[in-house]
Amino acid sequence: MTPDRRSPRLKDVAEAAGVHISTASRALNERTAALLNPATLERVRETADGLGYRVNGMARALKTRRSMSIGMVVPDITNPFFPPVVRGAEDVLDRAGYSLLLSSSDNDLGRARRQTAAMLEGQADGLLLAMARRDDPLVAELRAGGTPLVLVNRTIDRGGVSAVIPDDFHGALEAVEHLYALGHRRLAFVGGPLSTSNGARRRASFDETVQRLGLPEVAALEAVAFDEQAGYAAAQTLLAEHPRITGVVAGNDLIAVGIIVAAAERGRNCPRDISVVGFNDMLLAGRLQPPLTTIRIPQYDVGTRAAELLMALVADPARSPETVLISGELVVRGSTAPPPASD
Amino acid sequence: MTPDRRSPRLKDVAEAAGVHISTASRALNERTAALLNPATLERVRETADGLGYRVNGMARALKTRRSMSIGMVVPDITNPFFPPVVRGAEDVLDRAGYSLLLSSSDNDLGRARRQTAAMLEGQADGLLLAMARRDDPLVAELRAGGTPLVLVNRTIDRGGVSAVIPDDFHGALEAVEHLYALGHRRLAFVGGPLSTSNGARRRASFDETVQRLGLPEVAALEAVAFDEQAGYAAAQTLLAEHPRITGVVAGNDLIAVGIIVAAAERGRNCPRDISVVGFNDMLLAGRLQPPLTTIRIPQYDVGTRAAELLMALVADPARSPETVLISGELVVRGSTAPPPASD
DNA sequence: CCAACGGTTGCAAACGTTTGCAATGAAGCT
DNA sequence: AGCTTCATTGCAAACGTTTGCAACCGTTGG
Structure with a gap:
């Protein structure tokens, strides 16, 4: 009864706007929009809006080899240390147009391995790893695989990989x-x-x-x-x-x-x-x-710095590894006092 | 110098194993593996392992129309209420083979709209929304769009959408x-x-x-x-x-x-x-x-219940909406006492 | 008046899978 | 022996984009 077509594809908006599908593609892409005649550009964009067109990220990612998503694995998001760093990372990724895939490994190597594998299958463009152990075999594997990688909060003994850790x-x-x-x-x-x-x-x-x-x-x-x-x-x-x-x-x-x-x-x-x-x-x-x-x-900063570093690494995979130390400061409150007088 | 081929594709493992690409596909897919001769199955799997083959999730998702990922937006992951619910959701999604896309909306409708749009472009199979306001226009839009949806912690006044909220x-x-x-x-x-x-x-x-x-x-x-x-x-x-x-x-x-x-x-x-x-x-x-x-x-339970509900909804989009109330209990500690005697 | 040119657009080939259908061959049945 | 059936595999058409290349057209300069 109803036309009930599934969500419109590029082809649909192209036809509706009376242009070729490739033109529609260019119109809907910031980077290529400049190539078009302003009038057609406008027309295509309007019909796209009208149809409620939404690009199919999978098709795009398949073609461009970029998913615009980053995977992050923490030991446990429930540990109060991590939410601010996740938030920091999220904020800079968001600004860069990336989405964040999050998972908790529970310090279980097998689980972490499965999770990173899933993230990589999903074509994550890079990984933020906050669960590394000093001799972690997983980061060695991942690094060998060529995935842009930055370690967060914890690093490995043998360097060669970027990291953002506290001092x-x-x-x-x-x-x-x-x-x-x-x-x-x-x-x-x-x-x-x-x-x-x-x-x-x-x-x-x-x-x-x-x-x-x-x-x-x-x-x-x-x-x-x-x-x-x-x-x-x-x-x-x-x-x-x-x-x-x-x-x-x-x-x-x-x-x-x-x-x-x-x-x-x-x-x-x-x-x-x-x-x-x-x-x-x-x-x-x-x-x-x-x-x-x-x-x-500064937990939030740890997250932002790590994400920034990863973005740089994604842009230039040949960039050499660096580890940035985030320094802390003593804040004295009530849990310390002079030792008992009897001392 | 080095052959330096990018990561192997299905075609590569098929050729290496001496079978047709479609056979390789079936071998690497739990659901279709039963169709194959056990011997070929084994052979294909071994050569896949040998080559370090990893399925391209984008291509698969494009074909199957399922990304095996779920989007979740919370007001702020830094609010201590959310990490346990995120963790709960994560655990059941993980078990079901789904990944979790997380973002914080800061109670900003525009930001939430952009984030959900990005998630949907990434073809998220469903959404867990923890940032809804009672009259939230975004959930109305999303619901109209037919996206499997479950509200978490907060719901909207006019029903018609599944939700898991505290009592x-x-x-x-x-x-x-x-x-x-x-x-x-x-x-x-x-x-x-x-x-x-x-x-x-x-x-x-x-x-x-x-x-x-x-x-x-x-x-x-x-x-x-x-x-x-x-x-x-x-x-x-x-x-x-x-x-x-x-x-x-x-x-x-x-x-x-x-x-x-x-x-x-x-x-x-x-x-x-x-x-x-x-x-x-x-x-x-x-x-x-x-x-x-x-x-x-029970924050963790809120997360698990919501994710379970969403999984059911993804499996059967026609499922009618339901809202589950998670009941709480009083735990009395030190911040309450009888009123001052002078009273 | 012709050639070269720049600005726009169309063409078509990928990207790496999945899957309905057809083909093949072996085995079972009458 | 001939026919059916079944298990296994190959074939090819999608899925919805992006993008190098070619084509077209109106201008402009000589």
């Missing part, structure tokens, strides 16, 4: 020095997994700094993940085995929260009995009980 | 009754924008419930957004104009935080002088100062 070394150093300045001398580090660059680098920085400061009694533990639960578990061990510790620098804010909770359960109040400094300054970190002293990483 | 009415009712049970009699509501379904419904529920309870002195304000800053601003007015209020139900947790901060600045401590109950139970709500009493909405 882990400087951050952890600031954290230690802050505690030292407050008078703490027995410090601990409860970091994230050493298999990640930020776990390892923050740890290395802690080690070096406490040694330089000549601190007598230190401990360093590795939480199994960058989350509250892992921080809580690691803190259990720490508090049991090193009861004299008064200051701890945490692998990130979530781990810090876990430590504070574990301490409270043992009757040790933060910051009265024990000080802890987080890392990242995640959303609401300043509204927690106690408000977290932490190393602020 | 706003019941939630707000529980919040009011909780305060009432604690002894509060002078209540206020600081809700989100009335242009959103959850802003309006929570407000309506508040109004009806306080009336039913016969409360003598109430106030109801509208924050301009569901964030801390808007909550803070609205609270300024509230505290100035209705100083005798002792209990307030907030439009969501972020607004609650804003209220608590504003109250503190006026020397009114929560919960000693004023009680506030939030909505959603966002991440870390229980770790705030004070820990938030709130209506817990």
